[in-house]
Amino acid sequence: MMQYVAPLAASGLKIDWTRMPTYNTIMSVAAGAGLLLLVVLGRQFLTSRSAIAPEGWALAFGALGFTLVTTGLHMTLTWPLAGQGFPFDNVIFGEPALAFGVFLLAAAFYLWKRGAELLGDDRVIRTARIAAPISVFVFGMGLACFGIAAAGWKYTLFAAPPEEPISGEFAEWPLLEASFMSGLYVLVGIGAVLFPFALRRPRTWMSTVIGVAWGLAGLAFLFFGALNYFTHIGLIVNTM
Secondary structure, three states, rough: HHHHHHHHOOOOOOOOHHHHHHHHHHHHHHHHEEEEHHHHHHHHHHHHOOOOOOHHHHHHHHHHHHHHHHHHHHHHHHHOOOOOOOOOOOHHHHHHHHHHHHHHHHHHHHHHHHHHHOOOOOHHHHHHEEEEEEEHHHHHHHHHHHHHHOOOOOOOOOOOOOOOOOHHHHHOOOHHHHHHHHHHHHHHHHHHHHHHHHHHOOOOOOHOOOOOOOOHHHHHHHHHHHHHHHHHHHHHHOOO
């Protein structure tokens, strides 16, 4: 335990981690992977005539959806998340993760049971018709992402404390990380808001914008979540 003496002595912030469940690390990685896979599958549907293995996509979406639903549901229903000043995490991370996880599980179920129907030449039209009803919920969550982004900028909700490695180096400029995270939510929101309209005309500029927005956000969430496995462990050690 001697290796923990220095960081603990230097830290001014103390958090009771027994009351603070934190798992937006795996949520971020899963969300990023899910966005990237949606972009790849959408591109294959629109540009490739090669066969698609529905079972493989069902397994991928199912694994990611299960991860996001279980963690997102627990975070959403645990209100407030902790008495340490982070109750907004329920809304910022829990609810969007839950919604995205449900989308992925629904896609996984359909691809597993009826994926063979999407292998024909009319797969783009058929997919658009199937996804049209759920696109209303996607649109609503896109607007929610804009709301989260606006709140992040206004209240600098994503600013890391000085005790957190790497991210904490920018604690003196809280708007910097707030802008980064809010920007990611804006990208996700842009794709989600355009999604219902792109289904009506799949091969237009809207599909390209959705792919770019979700692709960039997916990469950022994936790598940022992986980085947080180090930074969050450091934060826990420094604030125990």
